[in-house]
Amino acid sequence: ASAASGQAKSSSAAASRTATAPSTGNKDGSSSSNGTSSNAIRWVEDVVSVLRRSHPTLMTEVEKMLDEFSRRFKPEPEEELLGAVHALILKCFKQQLTINDLVPQVLQTTISRVCRKFFTPDPKSGNKKHLAFVQKYKKSFESDFLPPKGVKFPPTLETLLKKLKRWKAHLQYRVGERSQIHLRLEKLSPYLIRFQSYDIEIPGQYLTDQEPTVDQNVVLHRFHPDVKVHHTHGFSHRRIGMRGNNGKQYSFLVQYSISHITRSDERMMQVYVLFNRMMAKYKETRNRNLVFHVPLVVPLTHRLRLMQTNEAHISLEEVYEQSCAVRKIDPDKPLLTYREMMRQAKGCEQNIRARMDAYDNICASVVPDYILSRFVDKIIRAPDQYWVFKKEFAAQIALSGFLSYIMNIGDRSLHKLSFSKKSGRVINSEFYPAYNQFCLIDCQENVPFRLTRNITTFLTPLMVDGIVASVLTAANSCLLRNQDVIRNYLCLFIRDDLLSWNSTKMSMPDDRGQRQLETQLRDKIRNNVGLIIKRLHMLMPSNQENKNPPMPMNSKVLQLIKDATSKERLCMMSSTWQPWF
Numbered sequence: 087a088s089a090a091s092g093q094a095k096s097s098s099a100a101a102s103r104t105a106t107a108p109s110t111g112n113k114d115g116s117s118s119s120n121g122t123s124s125n126a127i128r129w130v131e132d133v134v135s136v137l138r139r140s141h142p143t144l145m146t147e148v149e150k151m152l153d154e155f156s157r158r159f160k161p162e163p164e165e166e167l168l169g170a171v172h173a174l175i176l177k178c179f180k181q182q183l184t185i186n187d188l189v190p191q192v193l194q195t196t197i198s199r200v201c202r203k204f205f206t207p208d209p210k211s212g213n214k215k216h217l218a219f220v221q222k223y224k225k226s227f228e229s230d231f232l233p234p235k236g237v238k239f240p241p242t243l244e245t246l247l248k249k250l251k252r253w254k255a256h257l258q259y260r261v262g263e264r265s266q267i268h269l270r271l272e273k274l275s276p277y278l279i280r281f282q283s284y285d286i287e288i289p290g291q292y293l294t295d296q297e298p299t300v301d302q303n304v305v306l307h308r309f310h311p312d313v314k315v316h317h318t319h320g321f322s323h324r325r326i327g328m329r330g331n332n333g334k335q336y337s338f339l340v341q342y343s344i345s346h347i348t349r350s351d352e353r354m355m356q357v358y359v360l361f362n363r364m365m366a367k368y369k370e371t372r373n374r375n376l377v378f379h380v381p382l383v384v385p386l387t388h389r390l391r392l393m394q395t396n397e398a399h400i401s402l403e404e405v406y407e408q409s410c411a412v413r414k415i416d417p418d419k420p421l422l423t424y425r426e427m428m429r430q431a432k433g434c435e436q437n438i439r440a441r442m443d444a445y446d447n448i449c450a451s452v453v454p455d456y457i458l459s460r461f462v463d464k465i466i467r468a469p470d471q472y473w474v475f476k477k478e479f480a481a482q483i484a485l486s487g488f489l490s491y492i493m494n495i496g497d498r499s500l501h502k503l504s505f506s507k508k509s510g511r512v513i514n515s516e517f518y519p520a521y522n523q524f525c526l527i528d529c530q531e532n533v534p535f536r537l538t539r540n541i542t543t544f545l546t547p548l549m550v551d552g553i554v555a556s557v558l559t560a561a562n563s564c565l566l567r568n569q570d571v572i573r574n575y576l577c578l579f580i581r582d583d584l585l586s587w588n589s590t591k592m593s594m595p596d597d598r599g600q601r602q603l604e605t606q607l608r609d610k611i612r613n614n615v616g617l618i619i620k621r622l623h624m625l626m627p628s629n630q631e632n633k634n635p636p637m638p639m640n641s642k643v644l645q646l647i648k649d650a651t652s653k654e655r656l657c658m659m660s661s662t663w664q665p666w667f
Contacts, residue, residue: 159326161322168322172320179247181243187243187429189243189246247422267314269313271309271310274313293380293383295363305331313325318501319401337396337397338394342390351517357575357579358378358379361565374556381394381514400507403501406664421661459544475509477510479510483537487558487650493618494617494618496530500667524610526610526613533659538656538665562643565622566623576619577615584607585603627642
């Protein structure tokens with residue numbers, strides 16, 4: 087993001103006119119798809135070449151800065167292996183339970199692929215760190231998970247889990263050392279520590295619901311010398327600070343992500359901004375100060391992005407793991423207990439009575455319902471601040487649950503739900519719909535959103551039946567009033583999301599193929615939008631005719647909350663969803 091955009095307007099005018107010129111067609115009036123595709127690439131190259139000629143110093147600084155981000159902020163090999171081991175453990179817990187507990191072939195293939203990926207040395211690359219990593223870990227890792235021919239693979243999932251957990255504990259100890267968590271920028275990137283410019287803006291200032299003012303935008307002054315490695319859910323990201331010319335520090339996580347996931351996050355950002363604009367104009371939501379937190383995502387390259395963050399943000403998974411560390415309990419103990427009890431039950435996971443018994447046992451002996459309450463008690467001491475925090479947290483949980491319900495977004499695991507320790511505002515990550523093979527939004531979960539024991543215990547029935555229910559009703563009323571506008575925006579959102587999702591399943595070589603795919607998806611887009619609008623209408627106040635005694639006006643909202651907190655429904659959720667928290 088360059089602050090020299092005002093100076094660049096005149097110099098890039100020619101390129102802008104080129105980029106907006108209509109595409110040429112054939113003599114018969116039809117447009118050439120291959121020509122359009124090549125023209126689009128040529129227009130982008132023209133814009134870049136104009137910027138290079140007009141602002142060579144600025145473009146050089148930006149390109150050098152991006153190169154430093156992509157090369158210097160990669161996770162270490164041990165951190166990447168920790169992420170792979172963590173993913174394998176989750177994959178083991180997600181396998182269907184059987185009495186003999188054999189390791190499925192697909193899991194063996196995945197482990198073999200992990201071994202090839204991490205322990206294939208490449209002397210030509212000259213990466214000394216990777217060569218040392220291979221030399222240190224290859225023999226012991228492959229002896230555990232890639233036995234030679236004639237030697238049997240770990241016979242059961244339980245044996246495999248024990249080996250994976252032993253590797254996870256070792257790698258966590260290695261990457262959790264202070265020298266590995268707190269890094270110095272002068273060692274990580276000497277160029278960035280010396281970087282000083284008055285032409286480059288702090289990223290993300292054009293992504294909010296405000297008209298950008300170039301003269302008032304915050305300009306990047308320098309980078310903070312301390313870089314902290316943020317470990318969460320097996321991922322390791324570098325948190326870098328940018329000091330603006332206003333004296334404030336802006337923190338960003340440098341993340342390596344798949345491009346279509348980044349695009350999905352950008353689209354959800356736009357949905358948040360749209361809903362915030364509507365709620366700011368509606369009386370009931372404005373009186374309650376309802377607003378979605380907009381997580382700023384700034385793509386840098388095809389697989390690299392910056393995500394704005396704050397040190398005050400913490401996920402529910404981190405709260406749970408801190409509690410386990412204090413109580414000296416393995417964080418995976420609930421999952422192991424669930425596996426053991428369900429394997430001994432007749433019919434395994436199809437036995438509803440056994441699932442209920444396992445859920446009750448874990449709630450009674452492993453995961454207490456006061457974890458979140460005690461955590462907030464420690465960080466907020468003043469009674470008035472505690473009340474404001476709890477009220478804001480209740481409203482934010484309701485907004486998050488409302489959007490999860492109407493857009494049918496599931497898999498809200500503990501690591502995907504974070505909140506600010508200062509304000510109580512909830513931050514959703516990996517928050518976008520999933521589609522089935524028929525290109526329809528699909529979520530086969532038994533609960534509409536996450537409202538589990540620790541959340542309800544912290545909020546108390548007063549907040550659940552009062553704040554949460556009223557926020558759900560107000561938000562639904564606001565969107566119903568603007569449903570005509572929302573319908574149009576949702577058509578654009580679902581259309582782009584489906585095209586992006588299909589691009590991961592098939593290749594689209596030219597614009598003609600994309601247009602044909604759009605034509606095929608029109609009915610799917612209409613059906614998906616119709617389902618979302620239908621869910622909005624399902625929460626409307628009940629018809630009171632011929633009902634004695636009359637039902638409450640928010641009876642459907644109360645039923646939704648009852649479904650989300652029902653023990654019978656929670657016990658049917660996946661064990662990795664952690665329904666007992």
